Amino acid sequence: MPVEVREEAAGERELRVADTLPADVLAELATIVLADETLDSVLSRVAELTKRVIASADEVSLTLVRKGRAETAAYTGVLAMQADERQYGLDGGPCLDAGRGGVVLIIDDMRTEDRWPDYAPQAARIGVLSSLSVPLPIQEDLIGALNVYSQSARAFGEDDVRAGQTFAAYAAVAVANANTFASTAEMADNLRIAMASRATIEQAKGILMAGGGITPEQAFEMLVRASQRENRKLRDVATDLVQRVQQRTPGAAADS
16 A cells, blocks of 8 residues: 655754754643653643644644554543544554654645555544544564644645654653653563462461361462462462451451
8 A cells, every 4th residue: 555655864854953943842742741641641631732733733642553453542622532433443544554654644635545445444534624634653572653743724734844853752762761660660560460469368377277277288278279269369269268267266357
């Protein structure tokens, strides 16, 4: 499928930053503090800032593709979400092809567009007549694109492409950092949960061993059998056992 590629050397794009991006937009992007923001809020701010950067934009969305699965991670209006969803349903369209191919794609008029014959008529029916999709250079396991939609035909020109490419380079850093920060926080949470679960399971094993004169291996096997029999997680079975013993033992809750 032919695609429209409009590229500019990275060095030349850097020289044009002052001309293509409002200073307050870059300043706001630079003030994002990951410890104070969720991943969703960072992505939403990137979408809103993109709308400010591209003056012709009616609505903007941010598509992320992780492990082959595409999703709209943020959007400024329902129109953008609707346009994205139609592309996901077809597994093709400018937002997906821009992210996957690392190219900038413009549709000047959905009513005459022939590169995506299944998608373009659907977009026109919901009121999208032109679009600009700019890839986000994030990281190997996560690709994405900024999708800019207009209800007017031929809304986007070369200045919009340059502004979109320049902003995407900065936004990609914020998105990648936010994603890494969120993943690290999730891993830390999972580790804390795992450690707490391990402590509870060991406590439950101790209760079984004390009550039945069995080995640690036998106690663990009893918990596993109970988990399978009740179709419940092992840590939940262990937690219930520990809580029942604590409720029967005066002062146990206060001492724990």
